[in-house]
Amino acid sequence: MNPVMLILLMVGVGALIGGLTNSLAIKMLFRPYRAIHIGNYRLPLTPGLIPKRQKELAQQLGKMVVNHLLTPEGIRRKLAHPDFQNQMTGWAQEEVRTMIQQDKTVEHLLESFDIEVTSDKLKANIAEWVEGRYHSFIKDYRGMKVEELLSLEWREKSDEGVDQVADHIQQSIEQYFRSTEGREKVAALIDNYLDNQGFLGNMLTSFMGSDGLTERIYPVILRYVSDREMNEWLKTMLHTEKDKLMQQPIGFFEEKVGAETISHVLGQAVAKSLPVEEWMSRSVAEWSKPYEQKILQEFVPLIVKQSSEVLSSKIENMMSTMRLSEIVQEEVEAFQVERLEEMVLGISRREFKMITYLGALLGGMIGFLQAIIVLFFG
Numbered sequence: 001m002n003p004v005m006l007i008l009l010m011v012g013v014g015a016l017i018g019g020l021t022n023s024l025a026i027k028m029l030f031r032p033y034r035a036i037h038i039g040n041y042r043l044p045l046t047p048g049l050i051p052k053r054q055k056e057l058a059q060q061l062g063k064m065v066v067n068h069l070l071t072p073e074g075i076r077r078k079l080a081h082p083d084f085q086n087q088m089t090g091w092a093q094e095e096v097r098t099m100i101q102q103d104k105t106v107e108h109l110l111e112s113f114d115i116e117v118t119s120d121k122l123k124a125n126i127a128e129w130v131e132g133r134y135h136s137f138i139k140d141y142r143g144m145k146v147e148e149l150l151s152l153e154w155r156e157k158s159d160e161g162v163d164q165v166a167d168h169i170q171q172s173i174e175q176y177f178r179s180t181e182g183r184e185k186v187a188a189l190i191d192n193y194l195d196n197q198g199f200l201g202n203m204l205t206s207f208m209g210s211d212g213l214t215e216r217i218y219p220v221i222l223r224y225v226s227d228r229e230m231n232e233w234l235k236t237m238l239h240t241e242k243d244k245l246m247q248q249p250i251g252f253f254e255e256k257v258g259a260e261t262i263s264h265v266l267g268q269a270v271a272k273s274l275p276v277e278e279w280m281s282r283s284v285a286e287w288s289k290p291y292e293q294k295i296l297q298e299f300v301p302l303i304v305k306q307s308s309e310v311l312s313s314k315i316e317n318m319m320s321t322m323r324l325s326e327i328v329q330e331e332v333e334a335f336q337v338e339r340l341e342e343m344v345l346g347i348s349r350r351e352f353k354m355i356t357y358l359g360a361l362l363g364g365m366i367g368f369l370q371a372i373i374v375l376f377f378g
Helices: 003-027 054-069 072-080 082-100 106-112 119-138 152-178 180-195 199-208 210-225 228-246 250-257 259-273 276-281 284-322 324-334 337-377
Strands: none
Touching: 003 337, 054 324, 072 082, 072 284, 082 284, 106 276, 106 284, 119 259, 119 276, 152 180, 152 210, 152 228, 180 210, 210 228, 250 259, 284 324
């Protein structure tokens, strides 16, 4: 055979064998997808390498992801990174801004979260809360005297109030007795008194007359009720009664009225005094407008920062609970080999072609050497 033809033939055969061998090896990474059986005999090298080792590959990938890729330290660094913090803060601010600028009323907003809250129910809850707070508050003060609960300023105000009440009572009595009704009342009292005195009363009436007696007694009564002595007596009496009440324990007054009655009346009074209907009918935007900038610029960044710190401190437990390695393993095991082959070839098709060409080149070089050896020793 012509030496040139021999060399070309052996180079071509070597290149063909090298190229086909590498191309077949690349194909056998994925194919066949399933084992091929002839009877009970399974053909060797079936299925392909990756389908055959998919379970082991899934286990190794799961361990690699947890031990080397998604590590607690790496996640902590990511959470603490300023760029990530800024990104999360910006996202949170946009979400919160959208939420607090809603035109929905508070009642409609609660309904959207399947929270049934009406004005009547809210008032009932407020009243119940006030009643509970009263019972928990008063149990520590039932044995204390009223005076012990009042500050010096309030005790002084109570004394001033007693003096003002005494002055008011005296003025009211004086105004009453100076009125026509008061004068008639005095006359009626005198007549009634004389009628009940028998002979002595009749004698005084016949001697002075009821009107004459009234004219004598009425100025005395007016002078007495307007006198300073009357004012001092009223003040002394009221201060005495006030001091007695100040020495009584809180429980004394509670027993007089009833603890349940006090708590119920107090709860109802607070609930009715609050504009609950107005609150429920106001929109979220109206509620949040005075505090919008404070919420967005201070509250949200603080929450993001604290949330990141909490996540960083709990990341090991979270990863352990989530069992990331098992998740990765299950996902890889369930991944279709056809799709995996398509992805790998789509990324590395050019490199695989170069490997095929390299096999052809090496095969051609080996064929060339073989041809030289044959010609030299042939």
